[in-house]
Amino acid sequence: MHQISTKEIVDIIKYSDTSILLVEKLPLSTPGQFKVQYSVIDFINKSIDPSTKSAYLLKKFGSNFKRISEIIPNFVQCDAAVLYDRRVLAVYPNGEAGIFDRDGELEWSGTFDYHNKPVKFLALEGKYFWCICPQENCVIRYSAQNMKVDLRIGGIDAKTFVNPTHISYDGSDLYVCCDNNKVRRIDASNYTVSDYLNFTNRIERYYKFGDYAVAVMADATYVLENNE
Numbered sequence: 483m484h485q486i487s488t489k490e491i492v493d494i495i496k497y498s499d500t501s502i503l504l505v506e507k508l509p510l511s512t513p514g515q516f517k518v519q520y521s522v523i524d525f526i527n528k529s530i531d532p533s534t535k536s537a538y539l540l541k542k543f544g545s546n547f548k549r550i551s552e553i554i555p556n557f558v559q560c561d562a563a564v565l566y567d568r569r570v571l572a573v574y575p576n577g578e579a580g581i582f583d584r585d586g587e588l589e590w591s592g593t594f595d596y597h598n599k600p601v602k603f604l605a606l607e608g609k610y611f612w613c614i615c616p617q618e619n620c621v622i623r624y625s626a627q628n629m630k631v632d633l634r635i636g637g638i639d640a641k642t643f644v645n646p647t648h649i650s651y652d653g654s655d656l657y658v659c660c661d662n663n664k665v666r667r668i669d670a671s672n673y674t675v676s677d678y679l680n681f682t683n684r685i686e687r688y689y690k691f692g693d694y695a696v697a698v699m700a701d702a703t704y705v706l707e708n709n710e
Contacts, residue, residue, distance in 0.1 A: 483697070483704040483705070483706050483710070484528060484704060484705045484706075484707075485702050485703070485704050486504070486523055486530060486696075486703055486704065486705055487504065487506055487702060487703040488701070488702045488703075489506040489507060489508060489519075490506065490507040491504065491505070491506060491507075491687070491698050491703050492505040492506065492507050492518060492558045492559065493505040493538075493542075493558050493559075494687070494689055494696060494698070495538070495541050495542055496541070496691065497522055497541060499691070499692065500524060500525045500526050500691075500692075500694070501522055501523060501524045501525060502522070502523050502525075502689070502691070502696060503520065503521070503522055503523075503533055503537065503538050503541055504520070504521045504522075504523050504703075505518050505519070505520055505538065505558050506518065506519045506521070518558055519532075520532065520533040520534060520535060520537070520538050521533055522537075523696075523705065525691070525694040525705060525707070528705075538558075539551050539557065542557070542562050543557075543562055543564070543570050543582075543586075544564045544568070544570060546570070546582065546584070546585060546586030547586075548586075549582075549585070549586030549587065550570060550572075550582050550586045553580075553582070553586075553587075553588050554572060554580065556574075557572075559574065559575070560572045560573060560574045561573050561574075561602075561603050561604035562604065563604055563606040563611060565606070565609075565626045566608065566609050566626060567584075568584045569581055569582060569583055569584060569589075570582040570586075571604065571611065571626070573594060573601075573602065573603070573604045573613065574602075575600075575602045575603075576593075576600050576602075577593045577594050577595050577600030577601055577602065578591070578592075578593055579591070579592060579593060579594050581629075594613060594624070594629075595615075596615040596618055596620065596622050596631070596634070597615075597618055597638075599615050599616075599617040599618050600615070600617075601613035601614060601615045601622055602614060602615075602616070603648055603649050605649045605650050605651040605656060606626075606651065607623070607651050607656070607670065609625065609626050609627060610623050610624065610625055610626060610632060611623070611624050611626055612624075612649050612651065612656060613649065614643070614646040614647070614648065614649050614658065615646075616645055616646055616647065617638075618636075618637065618638050619636050619637060619638050619639075619640060619642070619643050619644055619645065619646065620634050620635060620636035620637050620638070620640070620642070620643060620646075621634070621635050621636060621643060621646060621649055621656075621658055621668070622634050623635075633673070635668065635673060635675065642666075642675055643658055643660040643661075643666065643675075644660050644661040645660060645661065645662070646658050646659065646660040647659045647660065647685075647686050647687070648686060648687040648688060648698075650687070650688060650689045650690065651670070652689075652690040652691065652692075654670055655667050655668060655669055655670050655690075656668040656670060657678060657688050657689075657690055659685045659686060659687060659688050662684050662685075663680060663681045663682065663683065663684055663685055664677065664678075664679070664680055664681075664685070665678045665679040665680075665681075665685060665688045666678055679709060681697070681699065683699045683700050683701055684699065684700040685697060685698070685699055685700075686698045686699065686700065693707060693708055694706065694707055695709060
């Protein structure tokens with residue numbers, strides 16, 4: 483594992499096939515105040531280069547990023563995805579969500595929940611998207627066409643995903659951080675669940691990009707090559 487940050491990570495999004503855009507939270511000299519720092523991490527060169535808010539917003543929200551960022555508060559703290567029909571979906575950790583039309587205007591706002599418990603995070607899979615529901619020990623797949631629950635894996639009394647903290651999709655499989663130090667994999671072809679990685683430290687988020695992966699741990703954030 484190659485350490486890339488010891489700061490609090492606000493967001494991670496794909497920048498290219500071999501790089502990510504990392505958003506860190508940096509404390510200011512005034513107590514309780516912070517700023518964000520944008521960086522591009524290149525897996526091949528192992529380089530860390532400064533980036534800009536505009537580059538981040540473009541990758542996150544698409545071509546109408548300026549209008550969306552004017553409307554949406556705390557844009558770094560939400561998960562977002564450009565849907566199959568070019569609308570943009572944003573989901574906050576408390577389950578609040580919004581859908582922006584092709585011109586970047588807010589066309590719907592509401593909440594996503596399961597059994598009245600909020601869902602969080604957003605992993606886009608074609609015309610579907612996945613979220614986790616930590617209080618129900620499950621992951622939920624929604625249809626992006628009608629925003630309704632399409633599939634659930636796990637459950638409050640199941641051991642499939644104990645206290646899930648994050649879900650991501652790499653184009654072929656889904657990865658769920660759960661049970662403090664585990665990453666479990668959902669095979670996107672048949673939705674079977676298997677153990678994938680175990681860490682000695684608490685794992686908060688995990689993203690896979692081909693031969694590389696990014697693990698946000700309790701102590702720091704690391705890049706893994708071939709999961710090592």
